[in-house]
Amino acid sequence: MPRQRHTTLKVVVTGPFNAGKTTLISTISEIPVLTTETSVSDAARERKKRTTVSMDFGRITVAGDPVIELAMFGTPGQARFDFMWNVLSKGMLGYVLMVDVADPSTWAEAGAIRDHFRVLGRVPYVVAANRSDGDDAAPLALRRTLDLPAHVRVVPCNVVEIASAKDVMLALLVDVLSAIEARPASPSAPTPVNAQVG
Numbered sequence: 585m586p587r588q589r590h591t592t593l594k595v596v597v598t599g600p601f602n603a604g605k606t607t608l609i610s611t612i613s614e615i616p617v618l619t620t621e622t623s624v625s626d627a628a629r630e631r632k633k634r635t636t637v638s639m640d641f642g643r644i645t646v647a648g649d650p651v652i653e654l655a656m657f658g659t660p661g662q663a664r665f666d667f668m669w670n671v672l673s674k675g676m677l678g679y680v681l682m683v684d685v686a687d688p689s690t691w692a693e694a695g696a697i698r699d700h701f702r703v704l705g706r707v708p709y710v711v712a713a714n715r716s717d718g719d720d721a722a723p724l725a726l727r728r729t730l731d732l733p734a735h736v737r738v739v740p741c742n743v744v745e746i747a748s749a750k751d752v753m754l755a756l757l758v759d760v761l762s763a764i765e766a767r768p769a770s771p772s773a774p775t776p777v778n779a780q781v782g
């Protein structure tokens with residue numbers, strides 16, 4: 585029987601503090617998530633006690649030919665760690681902008697993070713409208729606030745639930761694969777990391 589082909593794709597999960605980035609990766613990762621957390625700054629302590637310092641790392645496998653392994657890197661949300669955004673975005677093929685759709689006070693910061701990432705990589709992204717709880721109006725308002733181009737998808741979700749978290753990653757994967765397919769074949773074009781046959 586021929587051996588299956590495997591491809592690893594690097595994706596990033598970014599967004600403001602407390603949006604649900606670490607939760608998304610933890611909910612769907614097949615390996616124990618490597619996370620580096622520390623106490624939050626005083627201003628944020630009211631909301632939660634720990635925050636991601638440098639990154640979260642998790643992995644999920646998507647069956648098919650080739651088998652796709654998504655290597656998921658979660659960024660810190662607090663701006664005092666934003667030097668890590670530049671490091672983590674190297675080689676990414678797409679990203680999730682995670683937003684707490686129930687807390688509009690965080691949306692402007694989400695927009696600023698998206699603007700930062702848009703410069704770091706011209707790759708597809710999807711907006712995860714987390715804690716949506718079936719509310720249709722808030723994801724639409726979020727789309728307007730972020731002034732999203734029509735092709736950027738807003739995925740309403742509650743990433744504590746496995747099916748919902750998978751929806752977000754699959755939406756991103758579809759856009760990432762379309763972008764790879766549409767790319768002109770050029771030796772200098774970035775290729776999926778660790779792309780291998782065998």
Ligand SMILES: Nc1nc2c(ncn2[C@@H]2O[C@H](COP(=O)(O)OP(=O)(O)O)[C@@H](O)[C@H]2O)c(=O)[nH]1
Binds near residue numbers: 599601632636742743
């Ligand atoms: N009810 C609910 N709680 C969530 C959801 N996503 C995240 N949380 C909770 O919100 C808090 C912050 O999430 P976390 O993933 O640490 O946020 P991060 O700062 O973006 O990494 C945690 O206590 C999560 O359990 C969700 O979809 N629904």
Ligand SMILES: [Mg+2]
Binds near residue numbers: 606607635636658661
């Ligand atoms: Mg986190």
